[in-house]
Amino acid sequence: MGFFTNIVRVVATWAIASFYGCMMLLFTLLRVARRGPRAFFGYKSRPDRPKCLDDPDLGTHGYVRLKTSGLRFHYVAAGEPQKPLMLCLHGFPECWYSWRHQLKEFRNSYRVVAPDLRGYGETESPQPSGYWGWPNFSLSHLTNDVRELIEALGYSSCTLVAHDWGGFIAWQFAIDHPDLVDKLIVMNIPHPGVFYKYIATHFSQFRKSWYIFLYQLPWLPEMLIKAFDFEMIRGVFRSKNMGCRRRDAITDEDVEAFKYTFARPGANISAAINYYRALVKQPRSYKGTKVQCPTLLIWGDQDGALEVGLTEGTDRFVPDFTLKLVPGASHWVQQDQPEVVNGHMRDWLKG
Template identity: 55%
Template sequence: MSNFVVTLIRFGVTYGLASLMGFWVLVGSVILVCRKGPRWFFSKKVRETRPACMQDSNLGSHGFLRAQDVRLHYVAAGSCSKPLMLFLHGFPECWYSWRHQLKEFKKDYRVVALDMRGYGESEVVRGVQNYEMKKLVGDVKEVIAALGYSSCVLVAHDWGGAVAWTFAMDYPDLVDKLICMNIPHPHRFVKHISSSWKQMIKSWYMLYFQLPALPEYLMSSGDYSTIKNAFHGKKMGLRNRENMTDDDIEAFKFAISQPGCLTAAVNYYRAAVRYPSKLRHDPQVTSPTLLVWGDEDGAFDNDVLVGHDKFVKDFTLKKVRGASHWVQQDAPEEVNEIMREFLG
């Protein structure tokens, strides 16, 4: 069978399933309009200035740097004479998801929490191809150098974790230690989702996000109500809701509502399907690695954890009982303690 035919079949299956999922999301949206009214559904607040919680000087100072073809925003604290601890956030978040860790580790590290490309106050680059993995990995490499370091402790969650795993494989000399949270090794995830219906169902949104425009439009409805549902909802929400206040949610709404940011965030998923990374012959991570896992994750099946020691030379797994996908925000004290123990 020719490559053209394979591509055509893959395209048809992908967008056929995406359209089916889009139909059901539309049905749900119509039900919401009937329940809450058109005024609620079409409401959208303009957010031009950072909320007060994002201006907290205890979290650090705001800065910008240039990496490849994009201007990136970050928040940094701690002495520049200390080792670098670089934080990468997930979807649909921003640098602020690391607020608890910035406060905790700034005494011992130069802590830097990045707004990844297209998120928050970082520059939005047009085009799905600008969000493929090699671009995201390249950003991390240039950020480390731009900050004046030759390596770092790399800490990441969700999509940031997918980038961090890949970065540690590509540039092992730049990663002193790797800490990932609720994101499996990419090879382990690919093998797991190809054989687990449970994981396929949990990952339905990855196909839905392949549709043009519709995901962004519906996610922004009800003044970005999807953001609040992600953190406070029954399926995905934090178990310790007091750790995600209305002010915190407003911070994430501010980040995702900046012009073009929502499309950029969804483009991470579009690029992953359109420009998939090739599976490696040797997917080993040689840096000492800690995987922190909230075991009430609504996005990942816990069975995906099996077999990680095959991909990591020096591997530590720590489960946080009862914590959600947003583990570093759901149980910050426990996560910080686990990190300190691992870092020695």
């Protein structure tokens, strides 16, 4: 029965992925017809770093090499090393820079460390690259990166702060390694046990999650991200449906910083997409799994990708649970409303 169910799941996933792939190809061809093939292939390499990535007010850059994978991880750290560790995990399509507001806010109380996740930015990507490298991005690999990163930084535990894909890793890490997480703060990503049930029972959320299926296809997602000089990256932060609600939340230089993550020499676009491929190809069961540490979930209520309803039922998995909604904030909540988010974090951490 398990084998048959798995076959049905694989066939259904590929059917849905192919449908969305055809839709995106048609949509892209129409745009090419309007703007021309030169615009479509007009993406450029970005050998020069945007100046904001080297802003000394955000902290100092460092590197550590992890034992198991051998990958060299890049991070930015603010605050004295003797202070407790606050480890911040970014989402897609971002990098360490998405935590710029928190690096400055909490440096007086914590050693705030924001790494580039596996395959992002200046952190190395495992081989093989491309579509067939997806097994190297399973949750077990990603959570082990966090475990070894805490150790390499010289700590035995941390306050774990995470958003989007980083939040998915953080939920799993808190489940698997309760002794390494003192407190957990997650932003705009639900507990996986809530997510899988919700998406199966709410068609509106299923439709909003279309990109997860699209990313199961080989080569096409990578091509679409690069198209029109990485316009997709600008769109997710600036578009009416997905982007930040405050106009000045993401500047042109901020957009360039995130584009640089994918366009810098040696960048591996497939790495970021392989997170989604591994998630779908290696699903997990979350029945009865609980997060034992105190947990704060912060949620921008104008998230264009994830419905507010995904916050409901989290207390079944997290006995010590606090929810803070941020009215008028988008999916990029810690960048969209940094003062509000930092205030919620500060008050909850004191409590």
